[in-house]
Amino acid sequence: MKVAIYCRLSEEDRNKQTVTDDSNSIQNQKSMLLQYAMEQRWELYNIYSDDDYAGADRKRPEFNRLLEDAEHHKFNIILCKTQSRFTRELELVEKYIHGLFPIWGIRFVSIVDNADTANKGNKKSRQINGLVNEWYLEDMSDNIKSVLTNRRENGFHIGAFALYGYKKNPEQKGHLIIDEEAAAVVREVFTLFSQGYGKTAIARMLNDRGIPNPTEYKRLHGLRYQQPKMKNSTLWKYFAISDMLENQIYIGNMVQGKYGSISYKTKQNKPRPKSEWYIVEGTHEPIIDRELWDKVETLRKQRAKPFNTGTIGLFARKARCANCGYIMRSSKNHNTHYLQCSNRHVAKDACIGSFISVEKLEQTVIAELNRLSAEYLDKNELEQNIEFCGNLQEQKDRIHSDIAVYEKKIAEYAKAVKELYMDKVKGLITESDFGELSKDFTTEKERLECVVRDGQKQLSEIEDKIKAGDNRRELIEQYTNLEHLSREIVETLIDYVTIGKRIPGTRNVPIEIHWNF
DSSP states (O other): OEEEEEEEEOHHHHHHOBTTBOTTSHHHHHHHHHHHHHHTTOEEEEEEEEESOOTTOTTOHHHHHHHHHHHTTOOSEEEESSHHHHOSOHHHIIIIIIIIHHHHTOEEEETTTTEETTOGGGHHHHHHHHHHHHHHHHHHHHHHHHHHHHHHHTTOOOSSSOOTTEEEOTTSTTOEEEOHHHHHHHHHHHHHHHTTOOHHHHHHHHHHTTOOOHHHHHHHTTOOOOOOOOTTTTSOOHHHHHHHHTOGGGGTOEEEOSEEESOTTOOOEEEOOGGGSEEESSOSOOSSOHHHHHHHHHHHHHHOOOBTTTBOOTTTTTEEETTTOOBEEEEEETTEEEEEETTTTTSTTSOOOOEEEHHHHHHHHHHHHHHHHHHHOOHHHHHHHOOOOOOHHHHHHHHHHHHHHHHHHHHHHHHHHHHHHHHHHTTSSOHHHHHHHHHHHHHHHHHHHHHHHHHHHHHHHHHHHHHHOSOHHHHHHHHHSOSSOOHHHHHHHEEEEEEOOOOTTSSOOOEEEEEOO
16 A cells, blocks of 8 residues: 655644744654554655645645545645644545545545545544534634734734835844835836826836836845746836825825635635725834825826716726736727737836737637526526615615715815906906816816716616516626627626737637636
């Protein structure tokens, strides 16, 4: 009988150890398991050992190599110190220990908790062990989240790395101090933007001078900063400049919690709404003074170009270049909207430049959605289970209330402009002062007028729904036989889409859709 030994040591084990307690060390696990295998007269096939990995981490390299070798029947037995060394997830206990291992002819043994798949009588105890380990993971995750939330709320920096322009204070945990070398670049970026330079132009200027981007800067300074490897990953990009210009950390405010984990079982994160961010003012020394910040904020709002009738782009931040992995930007030519790789203009030969029309991408996504719904959804069952929306009147009242607030603001801005005009007529302010002071009021008034129009459009749609009554079948048809996408549908269903370069000699563009389901 050939045996494969699996050992795992996590950071948590290492923290528990004392001088007299090293029972969790890798060497002690190996010695214990080798001794047991010799007593059973099993032949050792291999020792698989993961150091510094949690029991819920499914990307453990040796763990996955063990599973691959098990599937190829390279040994007969898997031996661990405890079942939790193999996994703390009940789902994997059922999948492998009680599911695939018997099919592959693999016996699982853990010596401390007496788990042995050759003994059918202790299957329930193995399942109880799995359940207890699952509870342990969930409780530990909740405790960690509670501690981190408390530190965030009190303005302590808890990230593994400081934001570009800062470094961790070695004398005060959770406090940031200025890194002058990087801070000089940050000040230059803000200054250039305030002088009228665009974000892409600033990125090109930094690249032309050979200034490393934040990721490369961390690497050059010996920080083990890991990011997905992409072509030209050392270059400054449009979105690096954009994100920098709107980050309040540069004016001394601690901003955290922009992303949150989906589950304690995965390291995958998702963006959180701004209302859930943790923002604490005045926690550290600012790099950018308030006057420059306010000037940049004003310019950013003036330059913002909403995509198509004042709304966010259909695939904004969802479309990525398949060649270099960076977010594609929207453009317009002859009344047609396009998406193109934002990496094309930051440096020479930075990317081949993926390119597609928004209409073509929308139709491709719709076709795939309709195919999936036709193949997998039972519309009759959906109609029985779906609850007709009974809060339409509530939605209508809320929108009416919002519109009333916006219209009041619009009237205030209009009044402010009139008062400024009268001051100009009276000679209290100059023509140029009037133009500069009234610009912000006019811009904000126009933005709110656009919001009011959108709200009135929503009201009209709700009125139609109320008149139509119980239209469950129509709602199902609307979302399973789509003709057009909305931003809401894209946000809900799509994680991201990769766009490739058009295949020479054809009109075909490689598209890969990564769904949220």
